[in-house]
Amino acid sequence: MELFNLKGRVALVTGGNGGIGLGMARGLAQAGAALLIAGRNAAKNEQAVKELAGLGGDVASAVADVTAADAGRVLVKAAVERFGRLDILVNNAGINQRKAPQDYSLAEWHAILDANLTSAFVCSQAAFPEFKKLGGGKIVNIGSLTSVFGLSFSAAYSASKGGLAQLTKALATAWAADNIQVNAILPGWIDTDLTRRGRREVAGLNEQVLRRTPAKRWGTPDDFAGAAVFFASAASDFVTGSSLLIDGGYAAEGLGV
Numbered sequence: 001m002e003l004f005n006l007k008g009r010v011a012l013v014t015g016g017n018g019g020i021g022l023g024m025a026r027g028l029a030q031a032g033a034a035l036l037i038a039g040r041n042a043a044k045n046e047q048a049v050k051e052l053a054g055l056g057g058d059v060a061s062a063v064a065d066v067t068a069a070d071a072g073r074v075l076v077k078a079a080v081e082r083f084g085r086l087d088i089l090v091n092n093a094g095i096n097q098r099k100a101p102q103d104y105s106l107a108e109w110h111a112i113l114d115a116n117l118t119s120a121f122v123c124s125q126a127a128f129p130e131f132k133k134l135g136g137g138k139i140v141n142i143g144s145l146t147s148v149f150g151l152s153f154s155a156a157y158s159a160s161k162g163g164l165a166q167l168t169k170a171l172a173t174a175w176a177a178d179n180i181q182v183n184a185i186l187p188g189w190i191d192t193d194l195t196r197r198g199r200r201e202v203a204g205l206n207e208q209v210l211r212r213t214p215a216k217r218w219g220t221p222d223d224f225a226g227a228a229v230f231f232a233s234a235a236s237d238f239v240t241g242s243s244l245l246i247d248g249g250y251a252a253e254g255l256g257v
C-alpha cells in the first residue's frame with residue numbers, strides 16, 4: 001500500500017542491531033527504507049546488517065555510543081553521506097540498571113539518563129536541519145510502560161522514559177509546523193537481552209508479567225515492525241505527539257495483579 005511505502009526514504013535507528021530496534025529495522029527495510037543502524041558492538045552491527053540486507057534493504061551500520069556528546073551529529077552526517085538524505089530517526093538505544101533508588105550512584109543515574117533520554121534529544125536536534133531541508137521528517141522515540149508507571153527497581157530508567165514521553169510532546173508541538181511528526185512507542189514486556197537480564201535479577205518477574213499481561217505472553221521484537229512503519233510513513237502524517245502502547249493489553253488490565 002502506497003501510504004506505508006518507504007522506498008527512497010532513509011532511516012537512522014539507534015540500537016538497531018538487536019532486540020526491539022532490530023525488529024523495527026526489519027519492518028522499515030521490508031517497507032523499502034534504506035537504513036543506518038547504530039550500536040556500540042561492531043559484531044552485533046555486522047550480523048544485523050547481514051540479516052537486513054537479506055530482506056532486500058540497503059543497509060549500513062555505525063559503531064557509535066549515543067552518550068558521546070557528538071553522537072547525534074556524527075550519526076546524522078554518516079546517514080546523509082551514505083544515503084544522501086535523512087527522513088526518519090528512531091531513538092531506540094537504551095539501557096537499565098536495576099536496584100533500589102537509594103543505591104544508585106550519581107554516575108549510574110547519569111549513565112541511564114544520558115543513554116535513554118539525552119541521546120534522543122541530541123539525535124533529534126542533529127536530525128532537525130536535515131528534515132528542514134527535505135520539508136519534513138519523522139521521529140519515533142522508544143519509551144516504555146515506565147513512561148506511565150513507576151518501577152520500584154528502576155528509578156533512573158523510569159525517570160528517563162517518563163521524560164522521553166514528555167520530550168516527544170514538546171518536540172511534536174515545536175516542529176509540527178515544519179511537517180516533522182514526533183511520536184513515541186511504549187513497549188510492554190518484550191523478550192530481549194534487556195529483559196532476559198531483568199528476569200535473572202528480579203525474582204518472580206516472568207510469572208508476574210505473564211499473569212498480568214492479557215495476551216499471556218511476552219512481546220517479541222517483530223511485534224514492533226508494523227508500528228515503526230506506520231510512524232515512519234505518510235500514513236501518520238497527521239499523528240504527532242502521541243504515545244502508542246504495544247503491550248499485549250498490560251496497561252489496560254484493570255485489576256493490575
Ligand code: NDP
Pocket residue numbers: 014015016017018019020021038039040041042044045064065066067092093094095115116142143144145186187188189190191192193194195
Ligand atoms: P536490548 O538490550 O536488546 O537492545 C538495546 C539496544 O540499544 C542494542 O542495540 C544496543 O546495542 C543499543 N545501545 C544501548 N546502549 C547504547 C549506547 N550507549 N549507544 C549506542 N547503542 C546503545 O534491549 P531492547 O531491545 O529491549 O531495548 C530497546 C529499547 O526498548 C530501549 O530503549 C528499552 O528501554 C526499550 N524498552 C524495552 C522493553 C523490553 O521489555 N524489552 C520495554 C520497554 C522499553 P549495543 O549493545 O551494540 O550498543
